[in-house]
Amino acid sequence: MKKQILLLCLIVTYAVTQSQNKTEDLSLETSLISPQKITKLGNGHYFIDFGKAYFGNVEITSKTNQTDSLFFRLGEKLELPNKIDRKPEGTIRYQEVTLQNLTANQTVSLHLTPDKRNTGPAAIKLPESIGIIMPFRYLEIENLKIPIEDLNISQKAIHYKFNDDASYFSSSNKVMDSIWQLCKHTIKATSFMGYYVDGDRERIPYEADAYINQLSHYSVDNEYTMARRTNAYFIDNPTWPTEWLLHTVLMFYEDYMYTGDVEPLKDHYENLKLKTLMDLEREDGLISSKSPNLNEALVLKLGFEKANTKIKDIIDWPPAQKDTGWKLATPEGERDGYDIVPVNTAVNSFYYYNLKLMGDIAKAINKTDDAIFFKNKAETVKASINSKLFNHSKGYYLDGETSTHASLHANMLPLAFDLVPEEHIKTVTEFIKSRGMACSVYGAQYLLEGLYKNNEERYASALISDTMGDRNWWNMIKVGSTMTMEAWDMKYKPNSDWNHAWGTAPLNTMTRYMWGIKPKTPGFAVAEINPKLGDLRFSKIKVPTKMGFIYAEHVKENNKTTYKITIPEGMQAEFMLPKTASRITLNMKKVKKKSTSLMLESGLHIIEVFL
Numbered sequence: 001m002k003k004q005i006l007l008l009c010l011i012v013t014y015a016v017t018q019s020q021n022k023t024e025d026l027s028l029e030t031s032l033i034s035p036q037k038i039t040k041l042g043n044g045h046y047f048i049d050f051g052k053a054y055f056g057n058v059e060i061t062s063k064t065n066q067t068d069s070l071f072f073r074l075g076e077k078l079e080l081p082n083k084i085d086r087k088p089e090g091t092i093r094y095q096e097v098t099l100q101n102l103t104a105n106q107t108v109s110l111h112l113t114p115d116k117r118n119t120g121p122a123a124i125k126l127p128e129s130i131g132i133i134m135p136f137r138y139l140e141i142e143n144l145k146i147p148i149e150d151l152n153i154s155q156k157a158i159h160y161k162f163n164d165d166a167s168y169f170s171s172s173n174k175v176m177d178s179i180w181q182l183c184k185h186t187i188k189a190t191s192f193m194g195y196y197v198d199g200d201r202e203r204i205p206y207e208a209d210a211y212i213n214q215l216s217h218y219s220v221d222n223e224y225t226m227a228r229r230t231n232a233y234f235i236d237n238p239t240w241p242t243e244w245l246l247h248t249v250l251m252f253y254e255d256y257m258y259t260g261d262v263e264p265l266k267d268h269y270e271n272l273k274l275k276t277l278m279d280l281e282r283e284d285g286l287i288s289s290k291s292p293n294l295n296e297a298l299v300l301k302l303g304f305e306k307a308n309t310k311i312k313d314i315i316d317w318p319p320a321q322k323d324t325g326w327k328l329a330t331p332e333g334e335r336d337g338y339d340i341v342p343v344n345t346a347v348n349s350f351y352y353y354n355l356k357l358m359g360d361i362a363k364a365i366n367k368t369d370d371a372i373f374f375k376n377k378a379e380t381v382k383a384s385i386n387s388k389l390f391n392h393s394k395g396y397y398l399d400g401e402t403s404t405h406a407s408l409h410a411n412m413l414p415l416a417f418d419l420v421p422e423e424h425i426k427t428v429t430e431f432i433k434s435r436g437m438a439c440s441v442y443g444a445q446y447l448l449e450g451l452y453k454n455n456e457e458r459y460a461s462a463l464i465s466d467t468m469g470d471r472n473w474w475n476m477i478k479v480g481s482t483m484t485m486e487a488w489d490m491k492y493k494p495n496s497d498w499n500h501a502w503g504t505a506p507l508n509t510m511t512r513y514m515w516g517i518k519p520k521t522p523g524f525a526v527a528e529i530n531p532k533l534g535d536l537r538f539s540k541i542k543v544p545t546k547m548g549f550i551y552a553e554h555v556k557e558n559n560k561t562t563y564k565i566t567i568p569e570g571m572q573a574e575f576m577l578p579k580t581a582s583r584i585t586l587n588m589k590k591v592k593k594k595s596t597s598l599m600l601e602s603g604l605h606i607i608e609v610f611l
Helices: 002-025 174-189 207-220 225-236 248-259 263-267 269-275 296-301 345-364 368-388 409-416 422-435 444-453 457-464 473-479 505-514
Strands: 028-033 037-042 045-062 070-075 078-080 094-099 107-109 134-142 151-160 168-171 517-519 526-529 538-545 548-557 560-567 572-576 583-586 597-600 603-610
Touching: 028 045, 045 174, 134 151, 151 174, 168 174, 174 207, 174 457, 174 473, 174 505, 207 225, 207 248, 207 505, 207 538, 225 248, 225 263, 248 263, 248 269, 248 345, 248 517, 263 269, 269 345, 345 368, 345 409, 409 422, 409 444, 422 444, 444 457, 444 505, 457 505, 505 517, 517 538, 526 548, 560 572, 597 603
Parallel strands: 526 572
Antiparallel strands: 028 151, 037 045, 045 107, 045 134, 045 151, 070 094, 070 134, 168 538, 517 526, 538 548, 548 560, 560 603, 572 597, 583 603
16 A cells, blocks of 8 residues: 555656646746736726736735635726726637635635637647636726735736847837837747747647747847747648748748757758658749649648648738638738739749758758759749749739739749849839738738848838838737737738737848848858848847847938947857948948958947948
């Protein structure tokens, strides 16, 4: 009997240890956040604003007993000032909880009801020790019979370990500053699963969501474990949209560039080759999800559990009204009327970029023959796209083979992925600018990238800081969200949520393209700094890297711009110079006129650029 009891104790101890280790392995932390504002609404009725939404619960400790029940309401959205919206749209969260009593000096959390969908079989699960959590900013308490001063009330926020001091941004554009802060908070707050998930509605990783999340996370913190865990998840858990599959290589490549570690590339190289979808190629190099090669055997090789899984082109999300049944504000959805023909420009632009990156990946792991193979294949695909999917008389790309329609997506993706020949960049960018923000918050990632990369920084920055209408990030702040939303507004996606990190494109594009701070060589041994700051009169940024922190600031006065750049120990940085400069100085010494860049060693550097 004693042996049985001992064995049982060992099993219980092991189970508890495993549960604790699981939480530690996920690097999840708890932050207790005090109320920013408490408002008395009536006798025993209080409204509490914690300032920002987090995923978590409410933690309460009382100095005195209350034997009567208390009623709590938690929510993300207000209906009126000091009143939580009790019937919010879509997947905006609200919940009511009754607490039977309060016992003095005993800390309690509320018993939240789990959501059936985001805790179902397909969702990522939280460790049991964390319990049920939900996103909320506001709290109402009713029937409080003791002084509220006797309560210590906290928003118990769950999030991945996060260094709040690893990054900052401020500038002469206060709207842009607010949007950067909105995005940074989103990255921290949506990290509550230890994986990059799509949001609270499903809590499932999707490749496109995860890629934007990864770029933004790397822009504000130098912790890479969460991204790697998510990347590894996709090897055996792909999702069905064609373009989502085509983000897998992009995620592994960016991890390699930021960390310099080739092991994930080696471990998953054969799977990454599959995820390029090159098995769907036809003779001219272009691919199609309608290819007869997309059979059950290939579907299983790609990692899907069911051989009958249908892989479909998605272009952007949500799709058209005819596909969803929703009464959308824009009946074409977020596709700008895209004509989804079997061989289309969006899918093949992603395919080209996959091949280009696979060439670099093969080279990094010393597969020389494969590097040449992918380089040649990428050149073939580029040539086919530009000969078969480009309208030479109009100067822009069509949606695909056999299509006569041209959309924003068919042009912004080739521009972002460096497919556009030099002689056509002007007409392609003109067409893109004529379409405005005719894409989703996800599509905006590639719109902004293409614009910044091709000297359209003023237009790109204007899109980020736009305050007119509702198809912009300012609208997310205006309607009351403290995280980026799944869609520009609820009317564009009626089931959307208020906590989607795929909306953080401004954060990573401002870091990587507006300030132009990216790894030039793997692991940030050499950084690239290529500022395209547009109309900003001044700005300051701190960027985390594996090697330490890059500090940069600029001040524009008349015809002179002064940059102060601090490079961490052990790193070099190539600072790209504007072609229009008439005179340049580096640390008070004149730079040769023919110089296109400056190599900066570790330490502080002052660069003056005269136009």
